[in-house]
Amino acid sequence: MSVRLQDPAALTRYREDLVAARDPRQKALAVCGGTGCRALGALDVVAALRAEVAAHAAGCDVGLRATGCQGFCQGGPMLLLVPEGIVYQHVGVGDVAEIVEKTLLGGEIVERLLCTDPETDLQCVREEEIPFYQRQQRVLLRDNGLLDPTSIDASIALGGYAALARALEMGPEAVLHEIKRSGLRGRGGAGFPTGRKWEACRRAQGDLKYVICNADEGDPGAFMDDALLEGNPHGVLEGMIIGAFAMGAREGHVYVREEYPVAVERITRAIEQARGLGLLGEAILGSEFCFDVRVSRGGGAFVCGEASAMMASLEGRRGVPRRRLTHLSERGLWGRPTNLNNVETWANVPHIVLRGADWFSSIGTEGSTGTKIFSLVGKVVRTGLVEVPMGTTLREIVFGAGGGVPGGRAFKAVQTGGPSGGCLPADKLDLPVDFDTLAAEGSMMGSGGMIVMDEDTCMVDVARYFLRFLASESCGNCTSCRDGLAILRDLLGDITEGRGTRETLTLVEEIADTVEATSLCALGTSAVNPVLSTLRYFRDEYLAHVDDKHCPAGVCKALISFTIDAERCNGCALCAVHCPKGAVVGEKKRPHAITQELCIKCGICKDVCRRDAVLVH
């Protein structure tokens, strides 16, 4: 039950009341409830904490909340103790009693739960001390650790919707002007100047205009938008409302991929809450501005991340992109002026309105202003979400925040830009990450996915992986994309299975050329980037596959064999027990051997061996 806020002053009073009611010294336990930490049992930790506090700290007025993704996925489940700012990592249900007794009640630190700085070996107590966070400038993700994403009051208390009130005061043209001045460019991958896009929509003819939030986030390995929607849905919603105001849009859609059910739930609830308070719907904050939003789910199609395909999906059609002869800002959804922006783009808007275009453009580079959230994953020590100013180098992200490659393995490549991007080798690590630099080198920044690969990754296998993905995601309209990618996928299959020749490589390049030159949409035209960039930077690996039928990284099953090092093997027979094909033979306590004809290269023996005695050639 809520009361509509009649005007901006009412919102200010509402916020002041909320803040006044909170004791800044009040203790709170904030457990990260992002997808990753949930998968590691964070909700069980929350439940255990609740029970423990009720049993042993009932007198202590301590708040407990599950927050959105805080980005330090490697340390999950994460726990933040407020107001001290103590950060614990790898928190399990078994640690709960100690945390409540020692830290909450006793004011002592449980040292084994602290993060350690790997360079100094010193323990970090507060978030500011943790290298992973130190290397970042967290504008968008900062609030993820501070608020309960299911509570609009929590958002408002932290300043939520103050930007909306300011925007209403400024008027649409002034808001538009500020967004243009900020230099904000679309965060979904294409990097189109947001202000220009908004202006085109504002100037377009038509009474009914739409704004869309693209939360389709289909790049595998990218989860920035999920974290923003799950962790701070009001931050995104506020950006959309401000944008709708600036453009004169009356209706909005948030299109969320169906693989993100929690994000769907959070943004749906946020919309209901905002409506209840009069921040959405008729006469927003007492102004003449009316705007409402619906949540729509994707059906499971990467291509629907493309703006015109997304609109087709919203119109109840197959997600087939259409050629843009007029801009979507003039004729988009249902043929009406439509502005589509990515989740992260919308999330930046309230910050720009409140803190100004000058502040925003002071971060980053001249051509790429502001921060960018990267999802740093793969063969990297500290996987998670990294938010840094545009222009930060790959090296600073991968080796700085990310801590480099684990296990002493050598860095080989970093894949940026998802399936539309490319793989860049070690000698490109000092490139600044922004909209334009990586594109010149055969990759692109894309939506922010950054997958680190090491010497055990086969780059030919990576190209094959992306082609398989893209061929299955092609909408199927264009001969070049639909059939070209299918054949490229099969040719890469030939190469990884030992049937490739030099001619195969030539044919791959020829087909890729036509796919790039004659496909209708960006899925097709950029689909060749992974294979072309790996051919460019890792040609020697391709040549090893086709000339020598050898996979240097030891990945391509048809080209490798597993053997047991007799000197290391102690005959424990664990591998023999687990081998699904009974291919391991040997007497107890004597070195075992693998019968090559039966071996299916599943790798289970290597997984279970405790003595590193299984070798891959």
Place this chain on the structure above:
Amino acid sequence: MREEDRSTPASDAGAQAEPSSDARRVAALLQEYPRGDPGGLVDVLHDIQAEFRYLPEDALRQAAQHLGVPRAQLYGVASFYRGFHMSPRGEHTCTVCVGTACHVRGAPRLLEQVERDTGVAAGATAVDLSLTVEEVGCVGACALGPLVILDGEYHGHMTGERLSRLVGKLVDTEGRS
């Protein structure tokens, strides 16, 4: 508005008779969506699938009529999206994430192992409807790769050994569940 169904009587056997309980369930779902407005089509399909665990043909016919969309077209839309299933799914689901981050951490081998252990190929359902095995492109838990989702529960840092145990608990790999 589309013309009325012109199908041959045999295929419309139940159309004029008393609506079945399934038809009533579908009608209740469809009530949330304006008649004749195709925009809600994908969301309607989600609702039907949530109700029946797949998209039964009769439900799709009803939806086509309600939304004012020709049924061939509706079927064409449903078939476009990977998330919709035209045949019943298994009681249990084992989903292996094959996103890029999980891929470089060994997801393909885990998928092969599940297929081998259960005899069910990715995308398929066991004949006795006990288990469906699928791949998914990325669910946003990349830091925990390789990731496997068993009946909606996420399991990260998966190894071959653990996977055998977990799948074995879900569905007896000798055929009983």
Place this chain on the structure above:
Amino acid sequence: MDVELIIDGVQVTAPAGASVLDVTRRAGRDVPALCYHEAVPAIASCRLCLVEIRRPGKDRMHLTTSCDYPASAGLVVATDSERIHKHRRMNLQLLLRRAPHAAVLQNLAAELGVTGPLFAPVTDAALPDCILCELCVRVCSVLGYDALAAIGRGDTKRVGPAFGQKEALDCVGCGSCREACPTDCIPMVDTATSRAIWGRTFDLVACERCGTPLMTTAQRAVTVARGGLPKDEYAQCHACKRAALSEKLASGMRG
């Protein structure tokens, strides 16, 4: 409103918004296109109708499909370049893989100097020699029957009836899909009294004067319902109707 464009160096006048493919063809230029039909919306699926265009004020020519590109003032179009031919040949090879028996593709291959197939033919397609151009789907939809749809996506996409069935329930047997199909891959078998197509069998109505099969009873029923004309309007073929009308006029004049 008419606009002036330049096609291969020659100035041409055309209605604004007309398909550049149409305009180039009317200007006598040879641009192949398989998935285009002026009666249905263009989807630019086959990717053969490539041309290079340059808009006024821009300095580079861009490769594009022409069926779905609208004519505008000052547009410069080139239909004959190495780039166009290279990519057209590759797309043709991709199509030949799907439709190795299609005469139209083999003829085009001969014209373009494509010597042999580059790719082994696809053998497991539900409809052999279908190039997935969706003309059948679009034509059936424009005619108001909507008996066919594009199903699935990517390289497993296919065209067919609802629910993946063999029988197209909303089909009336008009055969327009078969007429429109560029590779002639839709099977239709007519006898004197019946037509079999898309898993259905229809009764054929024959001209009551000369016995030529006219249309299916199902199609006649729809046509009658839509046109508001009585059923006997469709009892004779055009030739017989004209003959009957001439006789009537002649007898009227005599009488």
